[in-house]
Amino acid sequence: MHKWIETLIATCLYYTGLVKLARWWTRRSGQRLVILCYHQATGGDLRQHLLYLHRHYRILHLEAALEELYTSYKSEPPREDRRTPLVLTFDDGNRDNYAHGFKLACELQIPITMFLIPGYIESGSRFWWLEGRHLESHAQVSEATIEGRTYHLNNLDERKTLTQAIDARVRHAASVSEREKFLVAVRKILAEPSAAIAGEQTTSPFTWAEVQAMEESGWVSFGAHTMNHPILAYLTDPAEVQYEVSECRTVLERELGHPVRAFAYPVGLPEHIGENGLRAVREEGYDWAVSTIPGFNTPQTDPYLLRRLVVDVTQHWLFVAAKASGVWGFFVRLCLLPITLIRKYPNHL
Numbered sequence: 001m002h003k004w005i006e007t008l009i010a011t012c013l014y015y016t017g018l019v020k021l022a023r024w025w026t027r028r029s030g031q032r033l034v035i036l037c038y039h040q041a042t043g044g045d046l047r048q049h050l051l052y053l054h055r056h057y058r059i060l061h062l063e064a065a066l067e068e069l070y071t072s073y074k075s076e077p078p079r080e081d082r083r084t085p086l087v088l089t090f091d092d093g094n095r096d097n098y099a100h101g102f103k104l105a106c107e108l109q110i111p112i113t114m115f116l117i118p119g120y121i122e123s124g125s126r127f128w129w130l131e132g133r134h135l136e137s138h139a140q141v142s143e144a145t146i147e148g149r150t151y152h153l154n155n156l157d158e159r160k161t162l163t164q165a166i167d168a169r170v171r172h173a174a175s176v177s178e179r180e181k182f183l184v185a186v187r188k189i190l191a192e193p194s195a196a197i198a199g200e201q202t203t204s205p206f207t208w209a210e211v212q213a214m215e216e217s218g219w220v221s222f223g224a225h226t227m228n229h230p231i232l233a234y235l236t237d238p239a240e241v242q243y244e245v246s247e248c249r250t251v252l253e254r255e256l257g258h259p260v261r262a263f264a265y266p267v268g269l270p271e272h273i274g275e276n277g278l279r280a281v282r283e284e285g286y287d288w289a290v291s292t293i294p295g296f297n298t299p300q301t302d303p304y305l306l307r308r309l310v311v312d313v314t315q316h317w318l319f320v321a322a323k324a325s326g327v328w329g330f331f332v333r334l335c336l337l338p339i340t341l342i343r344k345y346p347n348h349l
Contacts (some may be wrong), residue, residue: 003315013327013341022325023056026084026296033069033297034086034324035062035290037308040094040203041101045311050088052317053324057086061221062113062262066288066306069299084189086324088112088310089290091225091264093121098206098214107217114214115225115290118251120205128229130203130211131183132166140191174236176228176244198223208255215256223262224248224286231266233274239311245280261287268308278304294329 013019027033038046053059057079060068064085074105090097093116105112120127126134136159144151144162147169151162166186173179181267214220226232227248235241245263252260263281265273268291281289288303295307309329311320322328 003319004321008314009318009331010322010328013331014318015323018327019321022327022330023084027082027327031069031299032084033065034084034115035065035297035306035308036086036088036320036324037290037292037310038088038090038101038313039092040096040313041090041099041218042096042313044315044316046101046313047104047108048317049311049313049320050104050108052321053086053088054108054110056083056321057324058083059086059088059110061111062087062089062223062290063221065109066262066303069297070303089223089264090114092127092212092223092229093117093205094127095204095206100209102214102217102220106217109219111219111221113221113223113262115223115262116211116248116252117205117225117227117229118248118255119228121208121211122251124205124207126204127311128170128179128183131170135166135183135186135190135192136160136163138190138192140193141189144189146186146189159180161274171231172234173230175240176230179230211255217338222252222256222260223264223290224252224260225264226266227251229266231272232277232280233272235276237274238280241254241274241276242280242283245277246284249284249286261288265289265291273305296326 020100026034036053065085067170068085088110090101090112091114093114097114101112104110136153139153142152144153146162146165149165151165152158153162169182172180173182211222215222224245225248226244228244230240230244232241232244235244249260249263263284263286264279265277270291272295273291278289288306289308290308292341293305293307293311294309301307309323311323319328322331
Protein backbone atom coordinates (compact mmCIF):
# COMPACT_ATOMS: atom_id res chain seq x y z
CA MET A 1 0.00 0.00 0.00
CA HIS A 2 1.41 3.40 -0.97
CA LYS A 3 2.25 5.65 1.98
CA TRP A 4 -0.15 8.38 0.89
CA ILE A 5 -3.04 5.90 0.94
CA GLU A 6 -1.93 4.68 4.37
CA THR A 7 -1.80 8.28 5.58
CA LEU A 8 -5.24 9.07 4.15
CA ILE A 9 -6.83 6.07 5.85
CA ALA A 10 -4.96 6.75 9.10
CA THR A 11 -6.17 10.37 9.02
CA CYS A 12 -9.77 9.20 8.73
CA LEU A 13 -9.31 6.71 11.58
CA TYR A 14 -7.78 9.40 13.78
CA TYR A 15 -10.16 12.29 13.17
CA THR A 16 -13.29 10.13 13.37
CA GLY A 17 -12.24 9.29 16.93
CA LEU A 18 -11.58 5.60 16.26
CA VAL A 19 -7.95 5.80 17.36
CA LYS A 20 -8.97 7.40 20.65
CA LEU A 21 -11.70 4.79 21.12
CA ALA A 22 -9.20 1.98 20.47
CA ARG A 23 -6.78 3.41 23.03
CA TRP A 24 -9.58 3.56 25.58
CA TRP A 25 -10.66 -0.01 24.80
CA THR A 26 -7.07 -1.27 25.20
CA ARG A 27 -6.84 0.36 28.65
CA ARG A 28 -10.14 -1.23 29.66
CA SER A 29 -9.18 -4.71 28.40
CA GLY A 30 -6.69 -5.56 31.13
CA GLN A 31 -2.93 -5.52 31.02
CA ARG A 32 -1.58 -4.85 27.55
CA LEU A 33 1.92 -3.99 26.36
CA VAL A 34 2.57 -2.38 22.98
CA ILE A 35 6.06 -2.87 21.50
CA LEU A 36 6.99 -0.90 18.40
CA CYS A 37 9.85 -1.95 16.12
CA TYR A 38 11.84 0.69 14.25
CA HIS A 39 15.05 0.26 12.28
CA GLN A 40 16.24 3.69 11.16
CA ALA A 41 15.80 7.01 12.92
CA THR A 42 16.22 9.41 9.98
CA GLY A 43 14.33 9.91 6.74
CA GLY A 44 11.10 11.04 8.37
CA ASP A 45 9.83 12.87 11.45
CA LEU A 46 10.77 10.67 14.41
CA ARG A 47 10.35 13.64 16.73
CA GLN A 48 6.65 13.90 15.88
CA HIS A 49 6.23 10.16 16.41
CA LEU A 50 7.81 10.36 19.84
CA LEU A 51 5.86 13.44 20.90
CA TYR A 52 2.57 11.76 20.06
CA LEU A 53 3.49 8.46 21.72
CA HIS A 54 4.86 10.21 24.82
CA ARG A 55 1.59 12.09 25.19
CA HIS A 56 -0.69 9.06 24.99
CA TYR A 57 1.36 6.09 26.26
CA ARG A 58 3.51 5.27 29.27
CA ILE A 59 6.86 4.63 27.58
CA LEU A 60 9.26 2.26 29.34
CA HIS A 61 12.48 0.39 28.69
CA LEU A 62 11.72 -3.10 27.44
CA GLU A 63 13.10 -4.77 30.57
CA ALA A 64 11.00 -2.64 32.95
CA ALA A 65 7.88 -3.13 30.85
CA LEU A 66 8.26 -6.91 30.77
CA GLU A 67 9.02 -7.15 34.47
CA GLU A 68 5.79 -5.28 35.07
CA LEU A 69 3.83 -7.40 32.59
CA TYR A 70 4.92 -10.76 33.96
CA THR A 71 5.46 -10.14 37.67
CA SER A 72 2.92 -7.56 38.78
CA TYR A 73 -0.19 -8.70 36.92
CA LYS A 74 -1.42 -10.88 39.81
CA SER A 75 -1.62 -8.05 42.29
CA GLU A 76 -1.46 -5.03 39.91
CA PRO A 77 -0.84 -2.29 42.49
CA PRO A 78 -2.66 0.97 41.89
CA ARG A 79 -0.92 3.42 39.57
CA GLU A 80 -1.68 7.05 38.96
CA ASP A 81 -0.68 6.79 35.31
CA ARG A 82 -3.20 4.44 33.70
CA ARG A 83 -1.97 4.88 30.14
CA THR A 84 -1.11 1.71 28.23
CA PRO A 85 2.62 0.90 28.53
CA LEU A 86 4.60 1.07 25.30
CA VAL A 87 8.19 0.19 24.37
CA LEU A 88 10.20 1.74 21.53
CA THR A 89 12.70 -0.73 20.05
CA PHE A 90 15.29 -0.12 17.34
CA ASP A 91 16.82 -3.13 15.62
CA ASP A 92 20.31 -3.57 14.11
CA GLY A 93 22.27 -0.58 15.38
CA ASN A 94 22.24 1.81 12.42
CA ARG A 95 24.47 4.83 12.99
CA ASP A 96 21.48 7.17 12.79
CA ASN A 97 20.01 5.46 15.86
CA TYR A 98 22.89 7.05 17.76
CA ALA A 99 23.15 10.34 15.88
CA HIS A 100 19.42 11.10 15.85
CA GLY A 101 17.41 8.55 17.84
CA PHE A 102 19.62 8.76 20.94
CA LYS A 103 19.70 12.54 20.71
CA LEU A 104 15.90 12.71 20.69
CA ALA A 105 15.62 10.20 23.55
CA CYS A 106 17.83 12.39 25.72
CA GLU A 107 16.14 15.63 24.71
CA LEU A 108 12.59 14.36 25.23
CA GLN A 109 13.58 12.07 28.12
CA ILE A 110 12.07 9.01 26.50
CA PRO A 111 13.55 5.54 27.18
CA ILE A 112 14.32 3.36 24.15
CA THR A 113 15.72 -0.14 23.66
CA MET A 114 18.18 -1.10 20.92
CA PHE A 115 19.02 -4.59 19.68
CA LEU A 116 22.65 -4.89 18.62
CA ILE A 117 24.67 -7.10 16.25
CA PRO A 118 28.20 -7.28 17.72
CA GLY A 119 29.76 -8.72 14.55
CA TYR A 120 28.85 -5.61 12.58
CA ILE A 121 29.90 -3.24 15.36
CA GLU A 122 33.32 -4.87 15.43
CA SER A 123 33.82 -5.05 11.66
CA GLY A 124 32.11 -1.79 10.67
CA SER A 125 30.89 -3.60 7.55
CA ARG A 126 27.84 -2.66 5.55
CA PHE A 127 24.74 -4.61 6.64
CA TRP A 128 24.02 -7.51 4.29
CA TRP A 129 20.51 -6.30 3.41
CA LEU A 130 22.04 -3.15 1.91
CA GLU A 131 24.57 -4.98 -0.25
CA GLY A 132 22.38 -5.69 -3.27
CA ARG A 133 21.50 -2.06 -3.97
CA HIS A 134 25.00 -0.87 -3.12
CA LEU A 135 26.84 -3.35 -5.32
CA GLU A 136 24.53 -2.81 -8.28
CA SER A 137 24.77 0.98 -8.08
CA HIS A 138 28.57 0.98 -7.76
CA ALA A 139 29.38 -1.71 -10.30
CA GLN A 140 32.29 -0.75 -12.54
CA VAL A 141 31.53 -3.27 -15.31
CA SER A 142 28.88 -3.33 -18.02
CA GLU A 143 28.36 -7.08 -17.92
CA ALA A 144 28.64 -9.58 -15.07
CA THR A 145 28.13 -13.33 -14.80
CA ILE A 146 27.14 -14.43 -11.29
CA GLU A 147 26.36 -18.04 -10.45
CA GLY A 148 25.69 -18.94 -14.07
CA ARG A 149 23.58 -15.95 -15.05
CA THR A 150 24.82 -13.00 -17.07
CA TYR A 151 23.53 -9.51 -16.27
CA HIS A 152 23.81 -6.64 -18.78
CA LEU A 153 24.21 -3.64 -16.52
CA ASN A 154 23.54 -1.02 -19.19
CA ASN A 155 19.91 -2.17 -18.95
CA LEU A 156 17.88 -0.80 -16.02
CA ASP A 157 15.68 -3.89 -15.69
CA GLU A 158 18.75 -6.13 -15.62
CA ARG A 159 20.27 -4.00 -12.87
CA LYS A 160 17.10 -4.35 -10.80
CA THR A 161 17.14 -8.09 -11.38
CA LEU A 162 20.75 -8.24 -10.21
CA THR A 163 19.86 -6.35 -7.03
CA GLN A 164 17.02 -8.76 -6.32
CA ALA A 165 19.22 -11.79 -7.01
CA ILE A 166 21.92 -10.60 -4.61
CA ASP A 167 19.32 -9.79 -1.94
CA ALA A 168 17.70 -13.21 -2.25
CA ARG A 169 21.04 -15.04 -2.21
CA VAL A 170 22.37 -13.41 0.96
CA ARG A 171 18.98 -13.53 2.68
CA HIS A 172 18.64 -17.28 2.23
CA ALA A 173 22.27 -18.18 2.93
CA ALA A 174 22.66 -21.48 4.76
CA SER A 175 25.56 -20.12 6.83
CA VAL A 176 27.26 -16.82 7.57
CA SER A 177 30.46 -17.99 5.88
CA GLU A 178 28.52 -18.86 2.72
CA ARG A 179 26.95 -15.41 2.73
CA GLU A 180 30.27 -13.62 3.14
CA LYS A 181 32.06 -15.73 0.51
CA PHE A 182 29.31 -14.92 -1.97
CA LEU A 183 29.58 -11.19 -1.27
CA VAL A 184 33.36 -11.25 -1.65
CA ALA A 185 33.00 -12.96 -5.03
CA VAL A 186 30.34 -10.51 -6.24
CA ARG A 187 32.41 -7.49 -5.18
CA LYS A 188 35.28 -8.84 -7.26
CA ILE A 189 33.10 -9.55 -10.29
CA LEU A 190 31.48 -6.10 -10.18
CA ALA A 191 34.81 -4.37 -9.45
CA GLU A 192 33.34 -2.47 -6.51
CA PRO A 193 35.50 0.52 -5.53
CA SER A 194 37.32 -0.11 -2.26
CA ALA A 195 36.96 3.50 -1.07
CA ALA A 196 34.10 4.29 1.29
CA ILE A 197 31.11 5.87 -0.41
CA ALA A 198 29.99 9.22 0.96
CA GLY A 199 26.48 9.35 2.36
CA GLU A 200 26.48 5.85 3.86
CA GLN A 201 27.21 6.89 7.42
CA THR A 202 23.58 6.90 8.50
CA THR A 203 23.22 3.20 7.61
CA SER A 204 26.58 1.97 8.90
CA PRO A 205 26.87 0.32 12.34
CA PHE A 206 27.78 2.48 15.30
CA THR A 207 30.83 1.86 17.49
CA TRP A 208 31.38 0.42 20.97
CA ALA A 209 32.28 3.93 22.16
CA GLU A 210 28.86 5.14 21.00
CA VAL A 211 27.19 2.16 22.66
CA GLN A 212 28.96 3.07 25.91
CA ALA A 213 27.81 6.70 25.66
CA MET A 214 24.22 5.58 25.25
CA GLU A 215 24.54 3.09 28.11
CA GLU A 216 25.84 5.80 30.45
CA SER A 217 22.96 8.14 29.60
CA GLY A 218 20.39 5.86 31.20
CA TRP A 219 17.94 6.48 28.34
CA VAL A 220 18.97 3.48 26.23
CA SER A 221 18.89 -0.21 27.14
CA PHE A 222 20.30 -2.95 24.94
CA GLY A 223 19.38 -6.44 23.82
CA ALA A 224 20.99 -9.06 21.57
CA HIS A 225 20.20 -9.51 17.88
CA THR A 226 22.56 -12.41 16.97
CA MET A 227 26.26 -12.13 16.29
CA ASN A 228 26.06 -11.64 12.51
CA HIS A 229 22.32 -11.31 11.74
CA PRO A 230 21.65 -14.48 9.76
CA ILE A 231 18.03 -15.57 9.43
CA LEU A 232 18.11 -18.37 11.97
CA ALA A 233 15.60 -20.66 10.26
CA TYR A 234 17.74 -20.71 7.11
CA LEU A 235 20.92 -21.91 8.85
CA THR A 236 21.46 -25.62 8.23
CA ASP A 237 23.75 -26.28 11.20
CA PRO A 238 22.04 -26.12 14.63
CA ALA A 239 25.45 -25.47 16.19
CA GLU A 240 25.74 -22.25 14.19
CA VAL A 241 22.28 -21.18 15.35
CA GLN A 242 23.38 -21.75 18.93
CA TYR A 243 26.60 -19.80 18.36
CA GLU A 244 24.77 -16.81 16.87
CA VAL A 245 22.38 -16.68 19.81
CA SER A 246 24.94 -17.25 22.57
CA GLU A 247 28.05 -15.43 21.32
CA CYS A 248 26.24 -12.13 20.77
CA ARG A 249 25.14 -12.22 24.39
CA THR A 250 28.66 -13.03 25.60
CA VAL A 251 30.17 -10.12 23.68
CA LEU A 252 27.48 -7.65 24.71
CA GLU A 253 27.74 -8.55 28.38
CA ARG A 254 31.51 -8.14 28.20
CA GLU A 255 31.20 -4.68 26.63
CA LEU A 256 28.30 -3.47 28.75
CA GLY A 257 29.37 -4.99 32.05
CA HIS A 258 25.96 -6.35 33.01
CA PRO A 259 23.55 -9.15 32.01
CA VAL A 260 21.70 -8.93 28.70
CA ARG A 261 18.23 -10.35 29.20
CA ALA A 262 16.37 -9.77 25.92
CA PHE A 263 16.84 -11.10 22.39
CA ALA A 264 15.35 -10.03 19.04
CA TYR A 265 15.02 -12.58 16.22
CA PRO A 266 16.36 -11.33 12.85
CA VAL A 267 13.39 -10.48 10.58
CA GLY A 268 11.28 -12.14 13.25
CA LEU A 269 8.28 -13.93 11.77
CA PRO A 270 7.77 -17.63 12.65
CA GLU A 271 9.15 -18.80 9.30
CA HIS A 272 12.35 -16.85 10.01
CA ILE A 273 12.78 -18.01 13.61
CA GLY A 274 12.48 -21.75 13.14
CA GLU A 275 12.48 -24.47 15.78
CA ASN A 276 16.27 -24.32 16.21
CA GLY A 277 16.17 -20.56 16.73
CA LEU A 278 13.46 -20.74 19.38
CA ARG A 279 15.22 -23.62 21.12
CA ALA A 280 18.59 -21.85 21.13
CA VAL A 281 17.13 -18.72 22.72
CA ARG A 282 15.40 -20.72 25.44
CA GLU A 283 18.52 -22.78 26.17
CA GLU A 284 20.78 -19.74 26.29
CA GLY A 285 18.74 -18.46 29.22
CA TYR A 286 17.37 -15.19 27.90
CA ASP A 287 14.38 -13.97 29.88
CA TRP A 288 12.50 -12.70 26.82
CA ALA A 289 12.65 -12.66 23.03
CA VAL A 290 10.79 -10.35 20.65
CA SER A 291 9.49 -11.27 17.22
CA THR A 292 7.78 -9.21 14.53
CA ILE A 293 4.53 -11.12 14.86
CA PRO A 294 1.99 -8.28 14.99
CA GLY A 295 -0.20 -7.69 18.01
CA PHE A 296 -0.27 -6.66 21.66
CA ASN A 297 1.26 -8.57 24.56
CA THR A 298 -0.56 -9.81 27.67
CA PRO A 299 0.63 -11.75 30.74
CA GLN A 300 -0.33 -14.90 28.79
CA THR A 301 1.94 -14.12 25.82
CA ASP A 302 4.84 -16.55 25.35
CA PRO A 303 7.87 -14.57 26.67
CA TYR A 304 9.98 -16.05 23.83
CA LEU A 305 7.54 -14.97 21.13
CA LEU A 306 6.68 -11.43 22.17
CA ARG A 307 4.76 -9.46 19.57
CA ARG A 308 5.90 -6.22 17.97
CA LEU A 309 4.31 -3.75 15.58
CA VAL A 310 6.76 -2.85 12.83
CA VAL A 311 6.69 0.86 11.97
CA ASP A 312 8.95 3.12 9.97
CA VAL A 313 10.19 6.65 10.55
CA THR A 314 9.09 7.57 7.01
CA GLN A 315 5.46 6.90 7.92
CA HIS A 316 3.24 9.75 9.08
CA TRP A 317 2.64 10.03 12.82
CA LEU A 318 -1.08 9.50 12.17
CA PHE A 319 -0.29 6.05 10.78
CA VAL A 320 1.85 5.24 13.82
CA ALA A 321 -1.00 6.43 16.05
CA ALA A 322 -3.45 4.13 14.28
CA LYS A 323 -1.09 1.17 14.41
CA ALA A 324 -0.10 1.58 18.06
CA SER A 325 -3.76 1.80 19.08
CA GLY A 326 -4.63 -1.47 17.36
CA VAL A 327 -7.27 0.09 15.12
CA TRP A 328 -5.06 -0.22 12.04
CA GLY A 329 -4.72 -3.97 12.51
CA PHE A 330 -8.48 -4.27 12.98
CA PHE A 331 -9.08 -2.25 9.80
CA VAL A 332 -6.71 -4.45 7.77
CA ARG A 333 -8.31 -7.66 9.04
CA LEU A 334 -11.75 -6.26 8.24
CA CYS A 335 -10.67 -5.44 4.68
CA LEU A 336 -9.17 -8.91 4.22
CA LEU A 337 -12.22 -10.71 5.63
CA PRO A 338 -14.05 -11.08 2.25
CA ILE A 339 -10.91 -12.57 0.68
CA THR A 340 -10.48 -14.96 3.60
CA LEU A 341 -14.12 -16.09 3.36
CA ILE A 342 -13.89 -16.62 -0.39
CA ARG A 343 -10.79 -18.77 0.01
CA LYS A 344 -12.31 -20.75 2.89
CA TYR A 345 -15.77 -21.24 1.36
CA PRO A 346 -15.27 -20.97 -2.43
CA ASN A 347 -18.44 -22.93 -3.22
CA HIS A 348 -20.73 -21.05 -0.84
CA LEU A 349 -20.11 -17.44 -1.86
